[in-house]
Amino acid sequence: MTAQLDEEKTLSDKASARLTQAIITGELVQGQKLSEADLATRFGISRGPLREAIRQLEGLGLVTRVPHAGARVVTLNDDTMRNLYQVREALEGFACRMAAQHMTDDEIKKLRTLLNEHEMQIDASAGQAYYQSEGDLDFHFQIALGSRNQMLIDLLAGELYQLLRMCRYRTSNLANRTRLALQQHHQILDAIANRDADLAEMLMRRHISGAWKSISQMMETS
Amino acid sequence: MTAQLDEEKTLSDKASARLTQAIITGELVQGQKLSEADLATRFGISRGPLREAIRQLEGLGLVTRVPHAGARVVTLNDDTMRNLYQVREALEGFACRMAAQHMTDDEIKKLRTLLNEHEMQIDASAGQAYYQSEGDLDFHFQIALGSRNQMLIDLLAGELYQLLRMCRYRTSNLANRTRLALQQHHQILDAIANRDADLAEMLMRRHISGAWKSISQMMETS
């Protein structure tokens, strides 16, 4: 989505982006301690900017820091993942309600086109998890944009988005729900097109809580 | 609530707390530029810890920073305030739903007692805005705790809470709704006590959206 390459402005920002990437992809394991000296040398920068980057990631909830004892990558246990999906249920449900009120007909049409493209990609790649995930995130991001609420957009596309990608990486493609998800996306978009805010919110909530049920089932059986 | 005095651990944390306080109380005006040198000397610390504090506040959404041009206090215009109240409507409504499912009977009883105390304080202080605000925040905080969702608690008691206090400070006691608010609090608690999650969520949503309507009306007439 926003794939800003290596040309950020400051070293702190570069380090922040690199750390985020490393945490999401699992290059830095959950709960791992972040050694300032180690990371600074690995990134080829001084400890100053690195510390600022860590402070920023702390504000974003990706690391936890205890004074004089260092920072650790946040650990996503079952509880925090359940919490995350619940918060998403609340926020994305509400975003969906707002989107039903504010999205233009043109935006809705384009989003429908996007869903159809996703469908074709799924047919072509026969269930490769990558397209599934990216397509799913795309749809949810467009809904967030449709809410016309910048704070909501920042929350969903920022902190929660990063954590969600960590979850996705951890649970990999445990549950292959791409067909069902796509169908539900269409239903949600139908509700939005009909300007039925109540229904749109309810469907999005079910979509997300259903995803969580599926994931938690898969996890406890494995 | 959490009135941690001057004994934080590190200078960065102290500076962070002091900056937050200064921003909320309006000592630092909205949109004002944060000069590192100036603040560092005022706080009696070096620029290093101060920069870390600013980075942290950036992550919390209290300041906006543009590379090589400095950080500014976030500005709360009507749009962002509306956005804030909408996000609260979504999150606190959901928290209320969870609270109806998870709060113990004992917690509910204590919360009822708290509301009664608030009522007496209001009678005694005859509408002093301070008690109104603090009491209101107390109730909402307890509801958040009742959700048993730590992420929700962190959001509501952290970033959103600070922004809300900024709003309260800015709009002062424009709308004296303490009586009405207290009555609605009782109704919400009734719904929770009856374990009626749907009603509890709906009432909390109306409570918050009503508060926003009242505030925005007051603002456009002034």
Add this chain to the structure above:
DNA sequence: TTGCTCCAAATTGTTGACAATCAATCCAAG
């Protein structure tokens, strides 16, 4: 007067050295 160029001052970004704190180890006393 207007607009441009270029310079300089002020501010932010970065660094390496120094101080403070915590954790583990080792030694000695009971």
Add this chain to the structure above:
DNA sequence: CTTGGATTGATTGTCAACAATTTGGAGCAA
């Protein structure tokens, strides 16, 4: 053998100097 405490090592926190970038204005030409 255990326990208590001091010591040492590593890691985090802090500082002041240095480098890089932006911004504002002085100077000059059209």
